[in-house]
Amino acid sequence: MAEHVIGIIMNGVTGRMGTRQHLIRSIAAIRAQGGVEIDKGEYIMPDPILVGRNEEKLKALAGEHDITRWTTSLDEALADEHNVIYFDSQTTSRRAEGIKRAIEAGKHIYCEKPTATSMEGALELARLAKEAGVKNGVVQDKLFLPGVLKLKRLIDAGFFGEILSVRMEFGYWVFEGGWQESQRPSWNYKKEEDGGIVVDMFPHWRYVLDELFGSVQSVSASVKTHIPERVDEEGNTYKATADDAAYATMELEGGITAQINSSWAVRVDRDDLLTIQVDGTEGSAVAGLRNCKTQHRVNTPKPVWNPDLENTIDFQNQWEEVPDNQLFENAFKIQWEMFLKHVHQDEAFPWDLLEGAKGMQLADLGLQSSKERRWLDVPELNI
Structure with missing residues (x-):
C-alpha cells in the first residue's frame, strides 16, 4: 500500500x-x-x-x-x-x-x-x-449537507421547471446567559470582536445561492439587535453591540427572488434549524439539514381562502420525501x-479564497443596505 x-x-x-x-x-x-x-x-x-x-x-x-x-x-x-x-x-x-x-x-x-x-x-x-x-x-460545508444535496439533485433533474423564488429560514433562540446558560460564545454578540449574525451567516447564504440558484445580483436587508444585553461566560452582563437578526431580500441571476430570515432570537416551529423552500412552475421543495420533501404540480391541492370555514386540507401531509439513495458522510x-x-x-x-471574499462582500453589503435603508447591487469580484 x-x-x-x-x-x-x-x-x-x-x-x-x-x-x-x-x-x-x-x-x-x-x-x-x-x-x-x-x-x-x-x-x-x-x-x-x-x-x-x-x-x-x-x-x-x-x-x-x-x-x-x-x-x-x-x-x-x-x-x-x-x-x-x-x-x-x-x-x-x-x-x-x-x-x-x-x-x-x-x-x-x-x-x-x-x-x-x-x-x-x-x-x-x-x-x-x-x-x-x-x-x-x-x-x-452547507453545500454537502444531505438536504442540500437532495435539493441540488432536484434542480439538476429539472424538477422545478422555472424556479420562481427561494425562501430560507434559519435560526433558533440563543439564551441570554442569565437564568439559562447561552449556547453560543459571547463574542458573537460584540461588534468590537467581529461578532454578528450577518458576518457569521451571509457568507454561507452567498455560496448556497450562487451554487444552487444563480449569482446574487442585489440585496436589501434589515439588520437588528433584538436582545440588547446578555451575560458572558464569567457571569458578567454586557451590552450586545452586534446584530442578532437579519431579514433580507435578494435578487438572483435569472430573475429569482430569495428571501432569507436569519435570527438568534426566534423560536423554532419548522422542520429544522435551517429550511430552504424552492417554488417553481412545475413543483416545489423544502429542504432541511438532512431531509428534503417535494410537491409536484399534479399533487398540489387547490385551497380557497375562506376565513369563515374550517380548513379541511392537511397541507403538510401532501408532500413526499426525497429518498436518500446514497450514504451521506459528514x-x-x-x-x-x-x-x-x-x-x-x-x-x-x-x-477558493476569492469565493470566500464573495461571502464577505455580501455581508458588508447587507450591513450597508440596512444602515442606508436601500437596495444595493452586488458587483462582480476579481483579483
Missing part, C-alpha cells in the same frame, strides 16, 4: 467547531479509515499538528485523539517543511493574520469563513495566495477529502 503523508497545521481547533467538525469528524475520521483513497492501494494520510494558545487544551485534545504533534508556536509549525497545509478555524479577528503568515511560509491554505473581517481584507488574502502560487480553499469531511486531493494531485476545487 502506498501512503502519502501530508502534514497539516490546524490552528484554532480547540474551539467548538474546530474540535467537533474539523478535528474529530473530519481529520481524525479520515485517519481512522486509513486515509483518503486516490487509487487502488494508494492513500493520502493527513498528519495534523494542533496549534493554539492554551497548552493544556492542546495537550488534552491531542491525547484524546491519538495525535502526537501539538505546539503553542505557530512559527515553529510554519517552519517545518513537513507541514504543507495551513488550516485556520480561529475567531474571525485572528484569521487573516494567521493566513498571511502561512502564505508567506509557502503553505497551501484551507480555512473557515468569514476569511477576514471585511471584503477588502478577504480580497487581499485571495491576491496574496494567487501571487504566492499556493493552493487555497474555504470551507463551504459535510466537513467530504470537503476535507476533496481539498487533500486538490493539494496532492491537483483535482478541481472551485471554492
Whole structure:
C-alpha cells in the first residue's frame, strides 16, 4: 500500500467547531479509515499538528485523539517543511493574520469563513495566495449537507421547471446567559470582536445561492439587535453591540427572488434549524439539514381562502420525501477529502479564497443596505 503523508497545521481547533467538525469528524475520521483513497492501494494520510494558545487544551485534545504533534508556536509549525497545509478555524479577528503568515511560509491554505473581517481584507488574502502560487480553499460545508444535496439533485433533474423564488429560514433562540446558560460564545454578540449574525451567516447564504440558484445580483436587508444585553461566560452582563437578526431580500441571476430570515432570537416551529423552500412552475421543495420533501404540480391541492370555514386540507401531509439513495458522510469531511486531493494531485476545487471574499462582500453589503435603508447591487469580484 502506498501512503502519502501530508502534514497539516490546524490552528484554532480547540474551539467548538474546530474540535467537533474539523478535528474529530473530519481529520481524525479520515485517519481512522486509513486515509483518503486516490487509487487502488494508494492513500493520502493527513498528519495534523494542533496549534493554539492554551497548552493544556492542546495537550488534552491531542491525547484524546491519538495525535502526537501539538505546539503553542505557530512559527515553529510554519517552519517545518513537513507541514504543507495551513488550516485556520480561529475567531474571525485572528484569521487573516494567521493566513498571511502561512502564505508567506509557502503553505497551501484551507480555512473557515468569514476569511477576514471585511471584503477588502478577504480580497487581499485571495491576491496574496494567487501571487504566492499556493493552493487555497474555504470551507463551504452547507453545500454537502444531505438536504442540500437532495435539493441540488432536484434542480439538476429539472424538477422545478422555472424556479420562481427561494425562501430560507434559519435560526433558533440563543439564551441570554442569565437564568439559562447561552449556547453560543459571547463574542458573537460584540461588534468590537467581529461578532454578528450577518458576518457569521451571509457568507454561507452567498455560496448556497450562487451554487444552487444563480449569482446574487442585489440585496436589501434589515439588520437588528433584538436582545440588547446578555451575560458572558464569567457571569458578567454586557451590552450586545452586534446584530442578532437579519431579514433580507435578494435578487438572483435569472430573475429569482430569495428571501432569507436569519435570527438568534426566534423560536423554532419548522422542520429544522435551517429550511430552504424552492417554488417553481412545475413543483416545489423544502429542504432541511438532512431531509428534503417535494410537491409536484399534479399533487398540489387547490385551497380557497375562506376565513369563515374550517380548513379541511392537511397541507403538510401532501408532500413526499426525497429518498436518500446514497450514504451521506459528514459535510466537513467530504470537503476535507476533496481539498487533500486538490493539494496532492491537483483535482478541481472551485471554492477558493476569492469565493470566500464573495461571502464577505455580501455581508458588508447587507450591513450597508440596512444602515442606508436601500437596495444595493452586488458587483462582480476579481483579483
